[in-house]
Amino acid sequence: MAIQNFIPTLWSETLYTELEKDYVGVRLCSRDFEGEIRGEGDRVKICGVGPVTVFDYHKNQDMPAAEVLSDTERTLVIDQAKGFNFFLDSIDLAQSKKGLMQAAMKEASGALSDVADRFIYSLTDENVAELENANATSTNIISTIAEARKMLMENNVPNSAKVSLEVPPAIEQKLVLAKVLRSTDNVEALGRGYIGSFMGFDIYVTNNITPDADGSYRCIARTGRAIAFAEQVSAVKAYEPELRHGDAVKGLHLYGAKIIYPKEMVFLHLTPGEEEMI
Secondary structure, three states: OOHHHOOHHHHHHHHHHHHHHHOOOOOOOEOOOOOOOOOOOOEEEEEEEOOOOOOOOOOOOOOOOOOOOOEEEEEEEOOEEEEEEEEEEHHHHHHOOOOHHHHHHHHHHHHHHHHHHHHHHHOOOOOOEEEEEEEEOOOOHHHHHHHHHHHHHHOOOOOOOOEEEEEOHHHHHHHHHHOOOEOOOOHHHHOOOEEEEEOOEEEEEOOOOOEOOOOOEEEEEEEOOOEEEEEEEEEEEEEOOOOOOEEEEEEEEEEEEEEOOHHHEEEEEEEEOOOOOO
């Protein structure tokens, strides 16, 4: 890549597109509040209203006075700033096949998306329901997922809501052995990590759910609006290091996330158990 031919806007858009392809946890968040993000520390205000009361209506009788709805406001803070800065020597560029710099940008997007996904899986809220299976096997994991589904429905998440269940490979194995996953014709649209559906959940596998010290994994069942995420790929620039022959690229990824609807999430603490030998 000749440095003079670098188009920052194009490369920023390319990086953003590659990030979208690589996301799992972020992909399943609400992006409705993204707005304009101009720097680390910027805030996105998320407003809502309280529940509406339904009353019996009687002909020829006055209705109750208009109900004053309570409003709520939560603030999503853009407090994550992750950068990259890589260099390719001119000898490597001369001896490589065309597209080395593009490949390096894809590597950068993969690394950034992993960090952002791990941030999503680190979020917590004391109002999120939790359940535990300290010996998750292909036999008993079905009842655990059914309990998570029940918890969501008891919190008035409708049957029609799009809900996901995100698990690590160690828990995916239990689901595969249980032979409960159902395929769909819409796999491409559901994105990276999708492995099938079960009990109303679209199920995704990711390496970015890592084990706790006790060996358990905190998996997440949630609706598509439970977590809000906002991001911006900022300041992607190419430059020539003063004391080197070659090209370098640096960039900044700004984002933040917040649990907005904790009642539409369940944390499943699952510890993989030993399977019974048949």
